[in-house]
Amino acid sequence: xxxxxxxxxxxxxxxxxxxxxxxxxxxxxxxxxxxxxxxxxxxxxxxxxxxxxxxxxxxxxxxxxxxxxxxxxxxxxxxxxxxxxxxxxxxxxxxxxxxxxxxxxxxxxxxxxxxxxxxxxxxxxxxxxxxxxxxxxxxxxxxxxxxxxxxxxxxxxxxxxxxxxxxxxxxxxxxxxxxxxxxxxxxxxxxxxxxxxxxxxxxxxxxxxxxxxxxxxxxxxxxxxxxxxxxxxxxxxxxxxxxxxxxxxxxxxxxxxxxxxxxxxxxxxxxxxxxxxxxxx
Amino acid sequence: xxxxxxxxxxxxxxxxxxxxxxxxxxxxxxxxxxxxxxxxxxxxxxxxxxxxxxxxxxxxxxxxxxxxxxxxxxxxxxxxxxxxxxxxxxxxxxxxxxxxxxxxxxxxxxxxxxxxxxxxxxxxxxxxxxxxxxxxxxxxxxxxxxxxxxxxxxxxxxxxxxxxxxxxxxxxxxxxxxxxxxxxxxxxxxxxxxxxxxxxxxxxxxxxxxxxxxxxxxxxxxxxxxxxxxxxxxxxxxxxxxxxxxxxxxxxxxxxxxxxxxx
Amino acid sequence: xxxxxxxxxxxxxxxxxxxxxxxxxxxxxxxxxxxxxxxxxxxxxxxxxxxxxxxxxxxxxxxxxxxxxxxxxxxxxxxxxxxxxxxxxxxxxxxxxxxxxxxxxxxxxxxxxxxxxxxxxxxxxxxxxxxxxxxxxxxxxxxxxxxxxxxxxxxxxxxxxxxxxxxxxxxxxxxxxxxxxxxxxxxxxxxxxxxxxxxxxxxxxxxxxxxxxxxxxxxxxxxxxxxx
Numbered sequence: 082x083x084x085x086x087x088x089x090x091x092x093x094x095x096x097x098x099x100x101x102x103x104x105x106x107x108x109x110x111x112x113x114x115x116x117x118x119x120x121x122x123x124x125x126x127x128x129x130x131x132x133x134x135x136x137x138x139x140x141x142x143x144x145x146x147x148x149x150x151x152x153x154x155x156x157x158x159x160x161x162x163x164x165x166x167x168x169x170x171x172x173x174x175x176x177x178x179x180x181x182x183x184x185x186x187x188x189x190x191x192x193x194x195x196x197x198x199x200x201x202x203x204x205x206x207x208x209x210x211x212x213x214x215x216x217x218x219x220x221x222x223x224x225x226x227x228x229x230x231x232x233x234x235x236x237x238x239x240x241x242x243x244x245x246x247x248x249x250x251x252x253x254x255x256x257x258x259x260x261x262x263x264x265x266x267x268x269x270x271x272x273x274x275x276x277x278x279x280x281x282x283x284x285x286x287x288x289x290x291x292x293x294x295x296x297x298x299x300x301x302x303x304x305x306x307x308x309x310x311x312x313x314x315x316x317x318x319x320x321x322x323x324x325x326x327x328x329x330x331x332x333x334x335x336x337x338x339x340x341x342x343x344x345x346x347x348x349x350x351x352x353x354x355x356x357x358x359x360x361x362x
Numbered sequence: 363x364x365x366x367x368x369x370x371x372x373x374x375x376x377x378x379x380x381x382x383x384x385x386x387x388x389x390x391x392x393x394x395x396x397x398x399x400x401x402x403x404x405x406x407x408x409x410x411x412x413x414x415x416x417x418x419x420x421x422x423x424x425x426x427x428x429x430x431x432x433x434x435x436x437x438x439x440x441x442x443x444x445x446x447x448x449x450x451x452x453x454x455x456x457x458x459x460x461x462x463x464x465x466x467x468x469x470x471x472x473x474x475x476x477x478x479x480x481x482x483x484x485x486x487x488x489x490x491x492x493x494x495x496x497x498x499x500x501x502x503x504x505x506x507x508x509x510x511x512x513x514x515x516x517x518x519x520x521x522x523x524x525x526x527x528x529x530x531x532x533x534x535x536x537x538x539x540x541x542x543x544x545x546x547x548x549x550x551x552x553x554x555x556x557x558x559x560x561x562x563x564x565x566x567x568x569x570x571x572x573x574x575x576x577x578x579x580x581x582x583x584x585x586x587x588x589x590x591x592x593x594x595x596x597x598x599x600x601x602x603x604x605x606x607x608x609x610x611x612x613x614x615x616x617x618x619x620x621x622x623x624x625x
Numbered sequence: 626x627x628x629x630x631x632x633x634x635x636x637x638x639x640x641x642x643x644x645x646x647x648x649x650x651x652x653x654x655x656x657x658x659x660x661x662x663x664x665x666x667x668x669x670x671x672x673x674x675x676x677x678x679x680x681x682x683x684x685x686x687x688x689x690x691x692x693x694x695x696x697x698x699x700x701x702x703x704x705x706x707x708x709x710x711x712x713x714x715x716x717x718x719x720x721x722x723x724x725x726x727x728x729x730x731x732x733x734x735x736x737x738x739x740x741x742x743x744x745x746x747x748x749x750x751x752x753x754x755x756x757x758x759x760x761x762x763x764x765x766x767x768x769x770x771x772x773x774x775x776x777x778x779x780x781x782x783x784x785x786x787x788x789x790x791x792x793x794x795x796x797x798x799x800x801x802x803x804x805x806x807x808x809x810x811x812x813x814x815x816x817x818x819x820x821x822x823x824x825x826x827x828x829x830x831x832x833x834x835x836x837x838x839x840x841x842x843x844x845x846x847x848x849x850x851x852x853x
Binding site: 395397400555556558559562566584587588601602604605608609611612613616617620 | 637
């Protein structure tokens with residue numbers, strides 16, 4: 082496929098990409114720290130991943146192979162649109178296979194398959210500030226980050242336990258990066274949190290509306306916050322995937338009819354396809 | 363209890379603290395010593411500069427001139443205005459406490475009573491839910507708030523309960539110096555009496571040093587060992603509370619004292 | 626225990642165009658331990674004012690007021706607020722005419738407080754407080770109540786119990802037996818004599834002549850002083 086004549090490579094102009102790369106470098110240098118950047122208008126609405134798209138556009142090269150997932154699936158509207166966007170503006174090769182991709186842009190999931198050092202995972206982030214819901218003042222939250230005043234984050238978890246008997250936060254579960262900054266991992270299920278810890282791939286986070294970029298460099302310590310007597314735990318299912326039989330993956334519940342019929346299947350479609358393909362073969 | 367009483371250094375030493383808002387004077391040349399276990403009342407009418415002074419002393423406001431040296435546990439007297447913001451904020455959540463007139467300014471209304479009390483513990487590293495909750499219960503008992511309401515939001519509490527909860531939230535980490543801004547303002551008289559009694563008991567039992575701003579001479583009489591009378595940003599008279607109230611020297615103090623309604 | 630030299634007091638009423646009311650001038654006297662001194666003189670002669678000056682409740686305009694405090698002499702006329710507090714906690718007790726009632730605080734605690742402020746253990750302090758209240762015939766069922774609603778005589782006895790709770794070397798008594806019935810007056814007189822015999826220096830105002838005669842070893846007549 083050839084790229085459209087009217088667009089610069091990957092849509093953004095070179096100056097903008099340079100500016101974003103500088104922000105990314107700073108983010109990598111200070112793991113978990115939210116770096117402000119001059120987020121651009123993108124030809125898609127906020128909430129569609131404008132932050133992730135700008136980051137992807139800035140790290141993408143001609144030889145890269147791009148995979149885009151939304152809720153783990155390659156075939157949802159959001160994923161398809163972004164994939165098409167880069168096919169058109171950058172002309173790069175795209176794939177649905179995790180192992181074949183060099184850049185993976187994601188919303189709400191981390192692929193089940195372990196990522197490698199030669200891969201980059203780009204997250205779309207709606208609200209980058211983990212302290213926001215308890216302290217609405219940005220001036221105050223920035224000071225709290227600067228001075229490592231993180232008591233408030235545990236207040237949120239405390240409230241969970243006092244109300245539900247356990248930590249009921251199941252997605253966007255706050256983490257501490259490199260024993261320093263507290264970070265919102267974007268709305269991924271907490272099931273995926275352990276995958277961030279010492280991941281071989283570079284993880285980049287882009288928030289378009291909020292104009293923030295942050296990063297976790299490869300092999301960085303990522304600790305999910307918890308209490309000594311209420312340690313961090315991931316979700317578990319009684320079922321295996323109804324399609325591929327996997328017992329270790331994150332499952333989506335799918336309603337199959339109006340009579341209450343339901344099934345549980347892998348949310349990571351590529352992982353599921355590969356497994357069912359190989360079992361079928 | 364006795365050991366800490368006779369230290370030979372003040373806990374706070376203010377020298378010539380001054381703050382102006384443009385042309386308007388906030389407070390001028392305020393100097394005093396506060397010793398461990400002492401309660402100092404700053405009284406005066408609204409606009410006298412007492413709140414400005416309190417905000418300067420608690421480093422919420424930077425004065426234009428002057429110094430306020432605080433006796434830290436480890437390294438002696440240190441000018442709080444020369445400290446880094448990080449050090450000051452650390453003090454504010456460990457050694458110091460600030461009780462606001464309006465509980466809305468001192469409580470998080472959208473988190474439970476227990477979390478309000480537990481926040482300072484978590485801020486200094488407590489990470490055991492059971493322990494934090496047990497200490498919250500203990501403090502709610504101390505300030506006479508029904509412990510069965512530990513998971514309720516403070517906005518469902520009465521004004522007096524909110525104020526007592528604010529005090530618990532502030533004292534849970536064992537501060538040494540407590541700033542109070544009209545803590546009984548806006549409360550019914552009966553509720554006020556109960557709160558005053560509670561504060562009085564805690565101050566004696568915990569040997570707290572307190573700087574309390576009030577316009578109510580009865581509050582000063584009940585709580586404070588010493589008082590300073592402020593007018594137009596200046597201290598016009600200071601001394602032992604009973605001395606100032608029973609034998610006022612300055613014309614303005616005499617006016618204040620003679621203006622109190624006798625019930 | 627107490628040395629006054631040239632004490633003077635004038636009230637300036639700023640609200641009355643700075644009207645000056647001289648009350649005392651050039652007061653000098655000494656009180657030693659195991660002495661009980663009565664201040665006498667007609668009303669208006671400055672007895673209560675002098676008592677309050679001895680407790681540093683009123684300031685001295687001139688003179689020296691030396692008090693024997695923990696082996697040293699402290700001049701209360703120019704001592705720091707902090708020193709005055711220490712002297713009041715350890716050395717000088719004061720029984721005023723009226724109990725300044727603190728809302729909601731139970732009687733037993735009101736009485737025990739001076740001991741607790743000295744660092745006494747709470748159990749010991751409340752035992753001592755109970756003994757005193759019992760001796761002064763305050764019914765035990767009232768001990769848990771605030772003295773706010775007590776009768777004048779009961780409040781006065783609570784006040785005396787509080788004043789006697791801690792063993793002060795110097796005790797100031799302002800009309801301690803006023804508003805008491807005969808039986809309780811005798812109890813209070815006994816208590817004062819016991820304190821005096823145990824070496825406490827006592828300065829008091831007693832309008833009640835029999836009580837004054839029973840207690841005091843000497844009188845200082847303020848009217849005479851003023852005349853002289």
